[in-house]
Amino acid sequence: xxxxxxxxxGILNTKGENIKYIAKxxxxxxxxxxxxxxxxxxxxxWADIPLHEVLWPTGKRPEKLFKLERAxxxxxxxxxxxxxxxxxxxxxxxxxxxxxxxxxxxxIACTMMRALPIGVPKMMLSTDASGEVGVxxxxxxxxxxxxxxxxxLNRITRRILTYAASGIVGMASAPEVEExxxxxxxxxxxxxxxxxxxxxAQKHMEENGYEVMVNHCTGAGxxxxxxxxxxxxxxxxxxxxxxxxxxxxxxTYYQRSGPMRLRTAAKKGIPQVxxxxxxELMLFEGISDIPEKLMLEIQRGVRKLYNHNxxxxxxxxxxxxxxxxxxxxxxxxxxxxxxxxxxIPMRGWGGCDIASPDLALGWSGEGPGAxxxxxxxxxxxxxxxxxxxxxxxxxxxKDNIEVLVIDKHINEPEFSDVASEILxxxxxxxxxxxxxxxxxxVSVLK
Numbered sequence: 001x002x003x004x005x006x007x008x009x010g011i012l013n014t015k016g017e018n019i020k021y022i023a024k025x026x027x028x029x030x031x032x033x034x035x036x037x038x039x040x041x042x043x044x045x046w047a048d049i050p051l052h053e054v055l056w057p058t059g060k061r062p063e064k065l066f067k068l069e070r071a072x073x074x075x076x077x078x079x080x081x082x083x084x085x086x087x088x089x090x091x092x093x094x095x096x097x098x099x100x101x102x103x104x105x106x107x108i109a110c111t112m113m114r115a116l117p118i119g120v121p122k123m124m125l126s127t128d129a130s131g132e133v134g135v136x137x138x139x140x141x142x143x144x145x146x147x148x149x150x151x152x153l154n155r156i157t158r159r160i161l162t163y164a165a166s167g168i169v170g171m172a173s174a175p176e177v178e179e180x181x182x183x184x185x186x187x188x189x190x191x192x193x194x195x196x197x198x199x200x201a202q203k204h205m206e207e208n209g210y211e212v213m214v215n216h217c218t219g220a221g222x223x224x225x226x227x228x229x230x231x232x233x234x235x236x237x238x239x240x241x242x243x244x245x246x247x248x249x250x251x252t253y254y255q256r257s258g259p260m261r262l263r264t265a266a267k268k269g270i271p272q273v274x275x276x277x278x279x280e281l282m283l284f285e286g287i288s289d290i291p292e293k294l295m296l297e298i299q300r301g302v303r304k305l306y307n308h309n310x311x312x313x314x315x316x317x318x319x320x321x322x323x324x325x326x327x328x329x330x331x332x333x334x335x336x337x338x339x340x341x342x343x344i345p346m347r348g349w350g351g352c353d354i355a356s357p358d359l360a361l362g363w364s365g366e367g368p369g370a371x372x373x374x375x376x377x378x379x380x381x382x383x384x385x386x387x388x389x390x391x392x393x394x395x396x397x398k399d400n401i402e403v404l405v406i407d408k409h410i411n412e413p414e415f416s417d418v419a420s421e422i423l424x425x426x427x428x429x430x431x432x433x434x435x436x437x438x439x440x441x442v443s444v445l446k
Contacts, residue, residue: 001175003031003032003173004030004031004095004169004173005034005093005094005095005096006032006033006034006096006097006168006169007034007036007049007085007088007094007098008022008023008035008098008099009035009037009038009081009097009098009099009109010099010100010101010105010109011038011039011040011041011105012038012044012046012047013039014039014041014102014105014151015101015105016044017153018100018151018152019035020035021153021158021161022161022164022165023035023165025161025162025165025166026098028165029166029169030169030173031165031169031172033048034049034093035048036049036054036081036084036085037054038051038054038077038081038099038108038109039051039077040070040073040077040104041066043062053084054077054084055076055080057079057080057083057084057087058076058079058080058083060080070104074108078108078112081109081111082112082115085097085113086115086116089120094116094120095172096120096121096122096168096171096172097109097112097116097121098122098124098125098164099113099124099125100124100126100164101126102126102128102151103126103127103128105126106124106126106127106128106136107136109124110124110126110136110138110142113140113142114137114142116140118141121143121168121171122140122141122142123142123143123144123145123167124136124142124143124144124145125145125147125160125164126144126145126146127146127150128144129145129146130146134219134220138220138223139223139227145160147160147161147164148160183210183211184209184210184211184235184236184427185210185212185213185233185234186205186210186211186213186236186423187212187213187215187228187229187236187238188202188214188238188239188240189215189216189217189221189222189225189239189241189242189244189277190216190217190240191241191243191277191278192308192351192362193277193278193281193349193351193353194241194350194351194410194411195351195362195411196351196361197240197410197415197416197419198214198238198240198277200413201238201240201416201419202214204416204420204421204424205238208424210235210236210427212238213228213234217241217242217243217244217257219244219247219256219257221257222244222257222258222261223257223258223261226257226258226260226261226263229265229268230260232268234270235427236270236423236426236427237265237271237274237423238273239262239265239272239275240273240274240343240410240416240419241275241278242261242262242274242276242278242329243277243278243279243281243283244257244261245257245262245325245328245329245332246280246281246317246325247283248261249321249325250282250317250321250324261332262274262332262333263332265338266336266337266338267335269336269338271338271340271427271431272338272339272423273343273423273426274341274342274343275342275344275345275410275419276329276349276383276384276387276410277345277350277410278349279325279329279349280316280322280371280383281314281315281350281371282314282316282317283308283312283314283315284312284313284314285311285312285313286310286313287305289313290313290315302318303318304370304371305370306352306369306370308352314370314371316353317383319383319386322382322383322387323389323390326386326390326391329390330391330395331394333401334395334401336398336401338400338426339400339426339431340400340401341401341402341403341404341419341422341426342391342401342402342403342404343415343418343422344387344404344406345381345384345410345412345415346375346377346380346381346384346385346406346407346408347379347380347384347412348361348369348372348381348410348411349381349383349384349410350362350410351363351411352370352371352372353371353372353381353383354372354409355368355369355372355374356368360411361411361412362411380407388403388405388445391403391445392445392446399433402434402444403444403445404422404436404437404442404444405442405443405444405445406418406441407442408441418439421436422436
């Protein structure tokens with residue numbers, strides 16, 4: 001196997017010593033290092049890919065760049081770095097990228113790395129790695145490593161830089177993944193409270209000749225799924241967990257996925273089966289992250305709290321908020337032109353939304369699930385009843401869109417089977433409205 005070409009990028013006038021050391025260790029590990037300069041203050045003159053070459057696509061010269069405010073200079077270097085790395089990749093000269101930096105270097109280098117396709121090894125050693133890294137990683141397969149120190153070589157940093165260099169060479173030298181079959185890819189979204197449903201549906205789709213991409217509803221998970229739909233990787237969506245729409249509607253920072261969530265499949269005309277899994281929850285990074293207003297409402301009994309784990313606390317939406325969620329849900333699906341079936345589980349939306357304990361469905365506590373609100377039928381979720389009311393009022397009557405009322409909990413096997421079987425029918429061209437209504441627990445919303 002040929003030695004991989006590794007781009008070693010950074011702000012050389014402040015991190016040059018570390019960059020040189022990484023390049024040396026990349027070579028020692030069997031790679032071919034190419035140092036790319038991303039400097040803002042002065043051009044060092046010893047890079048393999050010098051700053052003036054990086055800036056060339058922007059029309060700026062280094063001497064002009066150095067007279068700009070730092071933020072503006074950063075924009076030009078980032079633009080040039082992105083265009084340069086894409087060109088080098090298209091020329092077959094990039095098999096991996098590694099960088100080290102503080103906040104400025106991290107911003108530039110990570111933006112550059114995100115321009116590369118999924119599957120190209122990307123490693124960022126950054127002092128930002130111990131904090132919120134979503135802004136740097138986005139939806140790409142980017143590895144971030146905390147380097148302990150920002151700059152300088154010593155017995156600690158040399159060890160860290162060495163294993164990082166070995167890591168990027170190892171990733172870039174990995175054998176090609178053997179493609180046994182080119183199976184069509186299904187997109188599916190999951191959160192802990194819908195795991196039984198999604199895993200069963202995944203198994204059904206795989207048994208019927210499909211591969212399944214199961215993304216976690218973390219905000220970035222939804223964004224990356226929408227991007228894969230946009231890029232043409234996904235042939236059908238089993239979008240059973242739509243909690244990220246709730247995050248968008250109620251502007252909770254944690255797990256927001258942006259305005260395209262639940263819209264791209266409709267835009268691209270691919271078939272989809274959609275449900276409301278986990279959508280009764282607003283998610284926060286632990287109980288301490290819950291806003292004071294919501295905590296007071298929880299204490300007064302206005303809201304319900306489900307403590308999912310030490311790093312994820314879930315606050316249930318109210319019935320009034322359920323109506324707002326339902327309207328947004330409708331607006332995002334209304335433009336669909338391909339077959340679209342919305343499956344409403346009448347007996348609960350997830351593991352903590354259930355009338356009585358059932359470990360197989362996700363709830364082992366005493367009494368009803370933490371977020372359960374009974375409907376007019378005490379076995380039904382009041383939120384499901386509201387969803388049906390809004391769907392009836394707001395969703396346009398179109399031949400390709402159907403709402404199924406399923407008298408099951410979302411994690412019951414029967415619900416998962418109906419959803420996955422309908423998507424299979426859509427993809428085979430055999431789906432017809434009213435499919436599965438011969439089952440006693442399935443009916444069409446009139």
